[in-house]
Amino acid sequence: MTAHSIRMSTRAASWWFCLSLLSMMAGSAQAHGQKSDLNSSGLQIPALTHGQMAVIADYRSEILDLAAKQNRTDETFRRLLNFANLQYAACLWGLMPGSIGDETSPFNECSHAYLSAMQAALTHLREMSADKPAVEALISRIDADMVRNRASFVMCQFSGETFNTASLVVPDWRDIPFHLPSLIAVGIAFVATMAGLLAVLFPTRTLRRRVGGTDRNPIPGDV
Numbered sequence: 001m002t003a004h005s006i007r008m009s010t011r012a013a014s015w016w017f018c019l020s021l022l023s024m025m026a027g028s029a030q031a032h033g034q035k036s037d038l039n040s041s042g043l044q045i046p047a048l049t050h051g052q053m054a055v056i057a058d059y060r061s062e063i064l065d066l067a068a069k070q071n072r073t074d075e076t077f078r079r080l081l082n083f084a085n086l087q088y089a090a091c092l093w094g095l096m097p098g099s100i101g102d103e104t105s106p107f108n109e110c111s112h113a114y115l116s117a118m119q120a121a122l123t124h125l126r127e128m129s130a131d132k133p134a135v136e137a138l139i140s141r142i143d144a145d146m147v148r149n150r151a152s153f154v155m156c157q158f159s160g161e162t163f164n165t166a167s168l169v170v171p172d173w174r175d176i177p178f179h180l181p182s183l184i185a186v187g188i189a190f191v192a193t194m195a196g197l198l199a200v201l202f203p204t205r206t207l208r209r210r211v212g213g214t215d216r217n218p219i220p221g222d223v
Helices: 003-033 050-068 075-090 108-128 132-148 173-178 180-201 204-212
Strands: 044-046 162-164
Touching: 044 108, 050 108, 050 132, 075 108, 108 132, 108 162, 173 180
Parallel strands: none
Antiparallel strands: 044 162
C-alpha cells in the first residue's frame, strides 16, 4: 500500500469517527430532550452528594467483592447491582478524566447514577445479608471516610437528582467539545486506535519496502 493510500485510509477513518460522534451526540440530544418522559417504573435511587460520590468510588471494588460473596440475594439487590454495572459501562467504566470530581464533565451525571446505585445496593445488602458483620464493617469504614471528608456538604447540580433502574443515564456527548479533558481523552483514544489498526494492517517492514522502495536495514532472517 502506498503512502497516499495510507493517508486516504486514515482520512476515511477520521470521517467515520466524526460521523459516529455526531450520531451519538444526536442520540444524546434526543434523550436529554425527553428527560421528563423517562421511564420511572423501576426502583427509585436517591442521588449522592458530590462528596459522597467520591468516597463511594473509592470503595466500589470492595462493595462488588462483598456482593459476590453473598450466598443469597433477592430481586431488589440484583436489580440495583445490575443497574449499577450497566451505568458503569455506559459511563465508559469511569475512565474519562474528571467524570467524578468535575461537575462540568459530560460524564458527571452518569457517574452520579452508577455510584448512587452502588450505595443503594450496599444499603439493601445491610438488610438482607446473612453476613452482617462484614457488611457493617464496610459501611462503618465508608461512613468514617464521609465524615472525615465532610462529604455530605459537598453538593453539585446532580446531587438532588433521583435515578431509576428503568432509565439508563448516558453521558452528554454534546458537551465533549466544550470539556477539554474529555476532548483530549477522546482524541488520544482515536489516535491510539488508528495507530494500532495501521500497525496491524501494515507492518513496519512492509511499509519500508513499499513506501521507501528498498529495505536498507533488513531484519535478520527477512528475505
